[in-house]
Amino acid sequence: MKKSLVFAMAMALGVSATAFAANPFSDLPAGHWAYGAVAKLAAAGVVDGYPDGTFKGDKTMTRYEMAQIVAKALAKGAIGADDKLVSEFADELDNLGVRVAKLEKNADNVKITGNVRASYRDSSGGKLKGVGDKSQSRLRTRLFLTGEVNDNWHYVSMLENNQYFQGENESGDSDTSFQRAYLDGNIGVWNIQAGRFNKTIAEGNVYDNRVDAVQFKVPFGQAYLSAAYGKMASKDVYGYTGYLTNSKAGDRDSVADKFWNAELGGNIGNLDLAATYTKADDINGAIDNGLVGDAKIWTVGANYKAGDFKIGAMYLKGDDDTLTGAYKSNDDDGYVVSLGYKGAAASKPGSWGLFAKYYDQGAPTIVYHTMNGLWDKFTGEGFKGYQVGGNLTLAKNMVAQVEYYDLKGKESDAHARTLWSQMVVTF
Structure with missing residues (x-):
């Protein structure tokens, strides 16, 4: 699973790629097509980087890591319980202890x-x-x-x-x-x-x-x-x-x-x-x-x-x-x-x-x-x-x-x- 899924999520959430936000990651150039989306998600606390300040956008991501991002998006109100991402990662969210009523239907x-x-x-x-x-x-x-x-x-x-x-x-x-x-x-x-x-x-x-x-x-x-x-x-x-x-x-x-x-x-x-x-x-x-x-x-x-x-x-x-x-x-x-x-x-x-x-x-x-x-x-x-x-x-x-x-x-x-x-x- 690539981090491009995070960008896809950003698009699904309506986060514009040109949205203005401070760049929190040293390896994400201002001219990158996903610069605005990633920066805005980071500012909202939905995505985190690595301890060295990098994002590593090309690094393979596990489903569990992606579920953590979805969980944060839920907590921040960036997505709702009926979002397709929530349904896709329902099992992982459950293992994380995230209880979503609509997942149980x-x-x-x-x-x-x-x-x-x-x-x-x-x-x-x-x-x-x-x-x-x-x-x-x-x-x-x-x-x-x-x-x-x-x-x-x-x-x-x-x-x-x-x-x-x-x-x-x-x-x-x-x-x-x-x-x-x-x-x-x-x-x-x-x-x-x-x-x-x-x-x-x-x-x-x-x-x-x-x-x-x-x-x-x-x-x-x-x-x-x-x-x-x-x-x-x-x-x-x-x-x-x-x-x-x-x-x-x-x-x-x-x-x-x-x-x-x-x-x-x-x-x-x-x-x-x-x-x-x-x-x-x-x-x-x-x-x-x-x-x-x-x-x-x-x-x-x-x-x-x-x-x-x-x-x-x-x-x-x-x-x-x-x-x-x-x-x-x-x-x-x-x-x-x-x-x-x-x-x-x-x-x-x-x-x-x-x-x-x-x-x-x-x-x-x-x-x-x-x-x-x-x-x-x-x-x-x-x-x-x-x-x-x-x-x-x-x-x-x-x-x-x-x-x-x-x-x-x-x-x-x-x-x-x-x-x-x-x-x-x-x-």
């Missing part, structure tokens, strides 16, 4: 990203009835399509395909479903999501799945307040066996027909705090942990980061006065403690982390848990036990993870040991 304003997860679960340990196959494996592919509506709003949708190779849902066919579709944007300081999106409540200890809802979130200082209302939508039925606890046993339309949620949180230095309240009506006991009726759950939690370590604790309180079903829990509260060290970052090959959690949750504190252990097999009684695991970034955007769970029923001798492993590739 396709020509039709739609960005496509995704991930592929291959997972295997072995649940041969323990004593549980109705677990079905002890081993299950599947390949899950997700495609996210993000369309820019305007500077403040975008539309997100997600298609998911599952192929089951082993286990209860094994079949010769795969299934594909349209699982998320929502608007995300801002009105003033308010962030709003509306449609079908994933909702995580209390770090997933209460709920972590899709909702058809509207959510508002507003920051103030180092704190925030959010509120959501809608329906807890259909869940992922991978590994589902279920207990026929009510007339809705065959109805998988929703986890709960209606829910309200509010969260207040913030941070003080390295300490993150959050409190939540969730009310879920008409819980479908056939597809959660055996509870039917309404639930009210309060939580308060804290996480503290000290160097590479992160410790957390959460207290949960449920109100099961309105719950019915084949089982009735005698324990309506619970707690979760966690410990983490470092963590695998998809962008950093070789990065790794370790983590552990201890759970003691009564059934009224759970609507649909986030864990990969068999939490939903302790019908109506809740569970206690631990999780340990680790992750490792094998290559950029390729992260492997292993988790082990040892869970027991809070009121019975039910026992489940689960080994979960996965490889996630993002693109």
Whole structure:
């Protein structure tokens, strides 16, 4: 790549070759055809010479060097994000840490990203009835399509395909479903999501799945307040066996027909705090942990980061006065403690982390848990036990993870040991 590209860029920017500017380079004669353009770009801080005061206009230039010039031109406002030079050097600009919103869009304003997860679960340990196959494996592919509506709003949708190779849902066919579709944007300081999106409540200890809802979130200082209302939508039925606890046993339309949620949180230095309240009506006991009726759950939690370590604790309180079903829990509260060290970052090959959690949750504190252990097999009684695991970034955007769970029923001798492993590739 020759430095004549710099001159071409100068012409594209409308910098006249006869523009008057002081000559900053000793090897650029005043009579050179590009004298005015180079001098003006140098005066604007877009191009630099060598330490000896020369420009070396005939020296071959790398794409990385050219990208640095384009980055400076962007910063100076000499070119816009939609300039062809910006598109040409998009990868190099990204490596330089230059984030340009319009680089992250396709020509039709739609960005496509995704991930592929291959997972295997072995649940041969323990004593549980109705677990079905002890081993299950599947390949899950997700495609996210993000369309820019305007500077403040975008539309997100997600298609998911599952192929089951082993286990209860094994079949010769795969299934594909349209699982998320929502608007995300801002009105003033308010962030709003509306449609079908994933909702995580209390770090997933209460709920972590899709909702058809509207959510508002507003920051103030180092704190925030959010509120959501809608329906807890259909869940992922991978590994589902279920207990026929009510007339809705065959109805998988929703986890709960209606829910309200509010969260207040913030941070003080390295300490993150959050409190939540969730009310879920008409819980479908056939597809959660055996509870039917309404639930009210309060939580308060804290996480503290000290160097590479992160410790957390959460207290949960449920109100099961309105719950019915084949089982009735005698324990309506619970707690979760966690410990983490470092963590695998998809962008950093070789990065790794370790983590552990201890759970003691009564059934009224759970609507649909986030864990990969068999939490939903302790019908109506809740569970206690631990999780340990680790992750490792094998290559950029390729992260492997292993988790082990040892869970027991809070009121019975039910026992489940689960080994979960996965490889996630993002693109």
